[in-house]
Amino acid sequence: MSWLLKRKARVEPIKAVSNASSMTSLTPSQLDLAIRDMLSINPPRNRSEEYCRGNPITSSGKRKQLVKMTSIVMIPVVVLTGLTANTFFTTFTNYINSSQIRDILLYSVELGKVIHFLQEERDMSALYLSDLGRSRSKSLLLQRYPETDRALEKLPFWTTGPTLIRPEFQSKDKFLSYLNRHRYELDTLNQTVTQELEMYTSLIRVFITWLYSAITEAQSGFIWRSLVAYQEVIIAKEYMGLERALGTIFYMEGRFPSQDIYLWFSESQDVANETFLSARRYSDLVAALYNKNIEGNEMLLVVLGRMRAEIRRNDRGGIGSFKTAEFWFNNMTRYMDLLLETQKELAVEITQVLDERQASNLQKMVAISVVFVCVFILCPVIIYAVYSLTNEIQKYSITLADRTKALNKEKKRTDTLLYQMLPKSVADQLKQNEVVTAENFNEATIFFSDIQGFTQISARSSPIQVVEMLNSLYSCFDERIAVYDVYKVETIGDAYMVVSGVPKKNGKRHAAEIGTMALDLLDCIRRLEIPHLPGTKFKLRIGCHSGPxxxxxxxxxxxxxxxxxxxxxxxxxxxxxxxxxxxHISQVTYEALLTLGGFTVEPREDDCTLETFRTYWLVHREGMPRKNHGSGRYSSGESSDEESKQQFEDEEDCIRDSHRGKASNIM
Incomplete structure (x- = not known):
């Protein structure tokens, strides 16, 4: 009793005590187990697990708990930092790519200007070398040279590498020297117009290759369609330049010098038209800018269309005209200038888009940098807050564990008593304040047993001896039935009631579970003697029946x-x-065991029947040691007369009970 009062004083102290006294009411090991039990933590199984968990009441354990708590808080912080860093890296990469694309675009603009002025120089050289125009086009040709030189000087860089096979392209100075030497030797080289066109065209094609390489290497991403359209406009202008030069030859001579020149003109015209159409398909901006620039110049398109058709027909009869050639050249130049304006405006639009993208990326990088700074500032604050909170929680958990230990012990004791009174599933429902309604079970097998001659034994025994006798018997029974799928309903005196299939349904196995259990209990009591009557063994009667x-x-x-x-x-x-x-089993239980198989059953041969149904004796189950149940009597030191008298009394009881009718419900 003093122990109970002492335990009670720990749960509800009579007078106030300090935290220190409360914390020291349990030993460190008991306190550790109490905290682990309160937190539903199993004891460590090895040293590594103990090292990871730590003892929550020691300094090292507190540090480990602090590290774990900090890790839990820092995981999302680290993830956020990682995501922010990834976003920053992606944004920075986009910013660098946009800068590179912008530089390449500016390079492409300057390269396009070089190509444009080389085209004009090529066409004027072709006009100069024609038979009729040499004296009248010299001044026009000389005006083109400085424009080409200025465009070359404005190139931001010069492409070099092992792919440059032609020596004149090794550097900008070498190219200018080569070009100037060709200009000076133009009158002495005695080149034909076709050779001059092919020479300049080969130079222009190298610059176009540079343009392709620059745009291809650029990671254009979102703006690639506009860049391709810009490139297509430049290519279209190149073929239109060839068309202009070859058309000039046609009007200067009144015919094409050869069929190959005519085919060259037709090819250049067709490729120029298809390439420019492709540019407008790639970007709607090209079509919009072109339509804006061509507005007010519709007559130019009409004139060029008529002259192109005339050149295609090739039917001037060999009558050349410098004036007509110059008119064609000037109109084509005006048209190509409109395309050049479209090209420049497209470059401006692309540059604006890139500038906006760069500004947006720069804003994102600034915002992400601010987030980074905030995270780095907040990390120490978070760590300190977690440390303080963890320290307070540890102090409170030690105080709480002392009280929870006693409370859990009483709770377990209460639950144990409740589970002894009621099935676990039913008890859990009652604990949760749920209404437990009566349930119908269609199949179950019930087991009843009692001690033969219990009244006579009790009459010659003291109450304590009777209690000890029943306790020894039922302790054996309780231990044996624990291995079967059965539920002990109750014990009243010497009566022992067990059911299978209730409250947990087990299909058709209920009869087999009860049958096997009954055979096991019979085997159990063969080795069990009445404690206060040495040499006297229990005589057990067992009855089973199956049904709803x-x-x-x-x-x-x-x-x-x-x-x-x-x-x-x-x-x-x-x-x-x-x-x-x-x-003793009923007809229903017999049929259930017969269906399952593996049991040995004998029909009851005497006149004792249950109304109109036959009953049976369950004798054996396969796999269990066979015992002799033939007579149903045990050698207990009694004389043969006493056995005959007992058998006669049993037969009278059987005949008398068979006429009683159905018994009332036991429960």
Whole structure:
């Protein structure tokens, strides 16, 4: 009693005590176990697990708990930092790519200007070399040279590398020297117009290759369609330049010098038209800018269309005209200038888009940098807050564990008592304040047993001896039935009631579970003697019956889990009409065991029957040691006269009970 009062004083102290006294009411090991139990933590199984968990009441354990708590908080911070860093890196990469694309675009603009002025120089050289125009086009040709030189000087860089096979392209100075030498030797080289066109065209094609390489290497991403359209406009202008030069030859001579020149003109015209159409398909901006620039110059398109058709027909009859050639050249130049304006405006639009993208990326990088700074500033604050919070929680957990230990002990004791009174599933429902309604079970097997001659034994025994006798018997029973799928309903005096299939349904196995259990219990009592009557063994009568039952909780003060139905009454009758050392089963249980197989059953041959149904003796199950149940009697030191008298009394009881009718419900 003093121990109980001491434990009670720990849960509810009579007078106030300090935190220190509360914390020291348990030893460190007990306190550690209490905290682990309160937090539902299993004890460590090895040293590595103990090292990871730590003892929460030691300094090292507190540090480990702090590290874990900090890690939990820092994981999202680290993830956020990683995501922010990834976003920053992606944005920075986009910013660099946009800068590179912008530089390449500016380079392409300057390269396009070089190509444009080389085209004009090529066409004027072709006009100069024609038979009729040499004296009148010299001044026009000389005006083109400085424009080409200025465009070359404005190139931001000069492409070099192993792919440059031609020596004149090794550097900008070498190219200018080569070009100037060709200009000076133009009158002495005695080149034909076709050779001059081919020479300049080969130079222009190298610059176009540079343009292709620059745009291809650029990681254009979102703006690639506009860049391709820009490139297509430059290519279209190149072929239109060839068309202009070859058309000039046609008008200067009144015909094409050869069929190959005519085919060259036709090819250049067709490729120029298709390339420019492709540019407008790639970017709607090209079409919009072109339509804006061509507005007010519709007559120019009409004139060029008429002259192109005339050149295609090739039917001037060899009558050349410098004036007509110059008119064609000037109109084509005006048209190409419109395309050049479209090209420049497209470059401006692309540059604006890139500038906006760069500004947006720069804003993102600034915002992300601010987030980075905030994270780095908040990390120490978070760590300190977690440290303080963890320290307070540890102090409180130690105080709480002392009180929770006693409370959990009482709770477990209460639960143990409750689970002994009621099935676990039913008890859990009652603990959760749920209404437990009666449930119907279509299939179950009920087991009844009692001690033969219990009244006579009790009459010559003291109450303490009777209690010790029943305790030894039922302790053996309780230990054995724990391995079977059965539920112990109750014990009243020497009566022992067990059911299978209730409250947990087990299909068709209920009869087999009860049958096997009954055979096991008979084997158990063979080695069991009455404690206060040495040499005297228990004589057990067992009865079993299968059928439907209704189960439910009865009462509110002391609730009991009871079974109701005719099956209960018949099972009780089977027990009362049985014989010591035998297992008396009904027709229904017999059929259930027969269906399952593996059991040895004998029909009852005497006149004791249950109304109109036959009953049987359960003798053996395959796999269990066979015992001799033939007579149903045990050698207990009694004389043969006493055995005959007992057998006569049993037969009278059987005949008398067979006329009683159905017994009332036991439960």
């Amino acid at each position: 039952v209704v189960a439910g909780v009865v009462g509110s003060k002391m609730p009991r889990y009871c079974l109701f139905g005719e099956t209960v009454s018949i099972a009780a009758k089977m027990e009362s009409l049985g014989k010591p050392g035998r297992i």
